[in-house]
Amino acid sequence: MPDDRDPHAALREALDGADPPASLREVDDAVVADLAAAITAAREEQARLLAASGEASLRHVPKFLRGPVKKVIGL
Numbered sequence: 001m002p003d004d005r006d007p008h009a010a011l012r013e014a015l016d017g018a019d020p021p022a023s024l025r026e027v028d029d030a031v032v033a034d035l036a037a038a039i040t041a042a043r044e045e046q047a048r049l050l051a052a053s054g055e056a057s058l059r060h061v062p063k064f065l066r067g068p069v070k071k072v073i074g075l
Contacts, residue, residue, distance in 0.1 A: 007033035014039040051075070 007029045011020050014036040024032055054075050058066050 007036060011036040011039070014043070 008020065011024070011032055012018070058069065061069050
């Protein structure tokens, strides 16, 4: 499904609201859209890997303590 939003707005959203460099206004909209998609995908992958590493680290905690530890660290 194509994204009908302004690619520069999508990039700003991908950057968590930070303004992208002004020089990107010179770049073709398709390239900016690809950049926004790449940043979004990279952040999603990073979040997935971080969650997986958090879960994997719990293997070092005794089973009966995992529930309370997860609650304390926010997993």
